[in-house]
Amino acid sequence: MEQLPKQCIYRLQLSSKGGLEPLPAGSELPATTAAPVWLHLDYEQPQAADWLRNSELVSEAAREALLGQSSRPKLVRQGDNLLLTLRGINHNQGDSPEEMVALRIYITPSLIISSRHRPLLSEQDVYELLGNSDEQVTLGDWLVEMCDALTDRAGEFVEDLHDHILELEEQILMRELPTNGRLGRIRKQMILVRRYLSPQRDLIARLASEKIGWLNDDDRRRLLDIADRLRRWLDDLDAGLARTAVLADEVNNLMTEATNQRAYQMSIMALMFLPASFLTGLFGINLGGMPGANHPAAFWIFCLSLLALGGGLAVWLRRNRWW
Structure with missing residues (x-):
């Protein structure tokens, strides 16, 4: 039996009794599929990267993906094995939220391998949720909860963007110009987030239709619900982009109006000084x-x-x- 990597973020077994059980470093992969193992790795860590390159548990296609060579959301099925790449909102200090973090996942009937470089709040959400569960945790439970956590975090970010748009709308209604670059920054965030959430919605909807042995009907139903929530967030992003386009026009109108007002005032001042200039020149x-x-x-x-x-x-x- 192959030994599990020593350098892991999480090295856990999905317990049939409920919750997650930690596994010691260097232990062998359990032979049973009743309690699969979850290995969560940082592919930039040398020992984790070496294990991924040399492990016989990972296919060649999965090896390349887990080592960080894919970033766009994608889904590849190999029998009951599944390879997928998902994206999550970036909450790391110093990074922009729209610079979404790629999470690569490889699932077999007895093993889950997930890898990323930058931390994700969603992985902590899943760890805490499943770790506190009193019921048996299956592969389907893990996958559904991970998709659900990523979607929830994305939804929170979209709601924050809409709050910012409401603030801008109120500011413009008061005939006040927004801070320089703020509107453009919000539009950029919406465009970048939508770029990844749109294919991710299609991926999760497709995942719900895959006939995989370890996915039951309840898992598929929940995946469809997640895909539907993602669709609603995408609709909100589209509506937000339309609203920011209107706001951009209003900002341009305000700036044009302010420029015209200043030019008009200068013209009035010139008109008032014109007779005086004429008389002083004449005299x-x-x-x-x-x-x-x-x-x-x-x-x-x-x-x-x-x-x-x-x-x-x-x-x-x-x-x-x-x-």
């Missing part, structure tokens, strides 16, 4: 002496005349609703 040509040059109050009279002219022009603009 400054100095041909044959300036009018009133010998009068002691000529300068102040001229300034008051300019003020009166500017005030009269402002009243005229206001009455005509130009200002």
